[in-house]
Structure formats: C-alpha cells, structure tokens
Amino acid sequence: MGPDEKDTAKIAIYEEPDGTLVGIMDGEIQEIYPGEERPGVYLEGEAIDDIREKAGGMCISEDAFNRELAEEIAKAWNNVARTMEAAAEVFTNWIRSVAAQIEAKHELETALRWASCYYRPAFNRYRHTKKKRTRKKYEKKILAWYREEVL
Structure with a gap:
C-alpha cells in the first residue's frame, strides 16, 4: 500500500546489462516480462474489466437530470471559454512583442559585430x-549601415 493507504506504490524500472527489465516496488525487486499480460487492478482491488462493465450500464435517468443546472453549467463554461480566448489573445500579442524585441536585439548585436570589423570609426564612437x-x-547609424551594406 502507498502512503495514502490505497493500492498504489512507487515503482522504478531499470534495464539490466543482459537486457532484462527489473522493477523495484515497495523496496522489493521484481523481474518484469514485457510480453506478459497481467490484468490491471484499479479502484480498491477491482479488475479493470469489471469497472468497464459497470460503467457501461450507467446512465442518467430523465427525472434525475436537472436541465436548469445543466444550462447554468453551460453558461458558466461559455464564459470561461470566452475569458480564456481573450487571455490567449493578449498572451499571444505579448509573446509576439517579446519575440520582436529579441529579434531587434539580435540584429543590433550582429550589426555591432560586423561594424567592429568593417565600420570601425562608428563602432569605436558607439563603444x-x-x-x-x-x-x-x-x-x-550602425544599424542603417548594416541594413544597407551587409543585408
């Protein structure tokens, strides 16, 4: 059992030099066979197939379905979606502006590097x-020279 008293545990998987997989679960070393199929055990010891069978039979009856509540949830979700769209647009614009600033700084650095070799007087005055x-x-002046002469 894991620290939360459920059927969970930490596992680490290592590959031995001879190619076999070894797992350490709850401090015990266990050999793992990749081709071996073991039924999954989830939700307090029930097999995953049993859970799928139970979930297949679940449905909401018409009298238990609350249409007003569903409409309120839909309205709230639409508000969240609109807010996220607006936030995404603002975030996209901010990312684009940051990318433009980075590109401008990169262009200046490149222009200064070129000017340090080929346009020495302006570079020295700049420095x-x-x-x-x-x-x-x-x-x-250096950027104008770079755009005209180099690019």
Missing part, C-alpha cells in the same frame, strides 16, 4: 560614449 543619447545615435 566609447557614455551618454545614452549619443550611443543611440551611433546605434541607428
């Missing part, structure tokens, strides 16, 4: 300025 405004000016 050795402290003011953000001046640096931005040379950044634009």
